[in-house]
Amino acid sequence: MQKIKAAVMHGIDDVRIDEVDFPQMKAGEVLIKMKSVGVCGSDVHYYKHGKIGSYIVKKPMILGHECAGEIVEVASDVKNFKPGDRVAIEPGYTCRRCVYCKTGRYNLCPDVTFMATPPIDGAYIEYVAWPSDFVFHLPDNMTYDHGALMEPLAVGMHAVRRSRLKPGEPVLILGAGTIGLVTLLSAKAAGAGEIVVADLEDIRLNMAQKLGATKIINASKENTVEVIKDFTHGFGMEVVFETAGSVPTTQQTIELAARGGRIVWVGLAGEDRFPMPVLQAIDKELDIMGIFRYANVYPYAIQLVSTGRMNIDPLVTHRYNLENVKEALEVAYERRDGAVKVMIDIEGKA
Ligand SMILES: [Zn+2]
Ligand SMILES: [Zn+2]
Structure with a gap:
């Protein structure tokens, strides 16, 4: 099977670039080539402490959940996306059947799959397969960094x-x-x-x-x-x-x-x-x-930025590439040089 690169957390203070399996796309999903992924306080917390509350990193895990990228393939039942589309990814998908999902408060769904929350892998990786109903078109005037910033903005x-x-x-x-x-x-x-x-x-x-x-x-x-x-x-x-x-x-x-x-x-x-x-x-x-995460916010967060009514550009203070995720986590942890949002450019060259 084809292998791709990911930054994998093996333990506290231990993140390495590993070769991992290419993601398998299921029905209703799209395959996304990752472009920008932010470093979140929760990523830093797992990296430095190995857990947040009852969520404990017990086996190697990929961090990162604030992400955007380009669609390279879509499942045959996905009609509203095509290869080449630029998208922001909402990093948690839910059961869509429980009372919370049905009443619009899906952030409270007990059956959630959320990136970089043990044991679910996150986004410091070259490709991700993700359900298309948790993926959103990025207007042409928005960058992949903007797309990644939709996650904290949604909060x-x-x-x-x-x-x-x-x-x-x-x-x-x-x-x-x-x-x-x-x-x-x-x-x-x-x-x-x-x-x-x-x-x-x-x-x-x-x-x-x-x-x-x-x-x-x-x-x-x-x-x-x-x-x-x-x-x-x-x-x-x-x-x-x-x-x-x-x-x-x-x-x-x-x-x-x-x-x-x-x-x-x-x-x-x-x-x-x-x-x-x-x-x-x-x-x-x-x-x-x-407050627990967010629900039904991404389309509106995108519009605030694409219409020029919200300027989120100053938030990104540092950029690293996939090879340097470990350093990026350290910079975010120390808040080195006034770091606010440290961004990983997945395809970036060292
Ligand atoms: Zn976050
Ligand atoms: Zn649910």
Whole structure:
């Protein structure tokens, strides 16, 4: 059988370029030559810790799930794609039969196949076969990098949808990593009023400002709760997004929200159980929402970029090729040189 190249994780800190089997395309699928694949925080986490919660890397696995490429072959029953089509790939497909799939919340489907979530292989590979209903046409004016960025952007858009943000409403975003920044872009696209972003690093806050934050808070120098109290004349923020994924910022969301406000927890704190000001949350009549991936967002994320209303170009700060995935993971882990989104150009030359 024909062999192709992939970056395979064999263990913690151990990623090698291996020869692997050519993927077998099934009915309803398309075969995609991979072009751009982003490095996600979850890829870095598996690479450095070997697990995320109950998902444990037990056998060699290919990382990467933020991906786009070119279709080279389609199954005979696939009518809406043809070889040569440029596509963004939604990296998780579901059963399409359960109550969640049928009611449009397929992100909650218990029977999901998601790239680079053990034991499912991901996208740091030359070719992938994938169900065509989780593949989306990329307009001519969008690059493969744009296509790969649809994945994190979908998370930000889903968070903003869940928040029921209305035009002109002020939002606070805790954390200015990739997910904080795509939440900012999504809030802006949805018509947010003030967009306040808090983070510990100036380099990320500057990026937030460039992308449309109207106010930034460096939480290593200022007390976010005090700044917001001043800024809102004691009211707090109507909508608060937590994307930093830390215990203290998650705890802060309740204090930062206005009475009657909405909180969306996007980031994953390192611990499952920690003290929260619950009575304050009840007293303020807060709506607190969790986020798990996204559903039915890709076509809309694509349109925001293709129509020029959302500029995601600044997010990509570094590029590597397939041979150098290990270094790319290290750069993302250390956030070297202000790394935000590290992109793998699968066909790129060293
Ligand atoms: Zn991701
Ligand atoms: Zn389902």
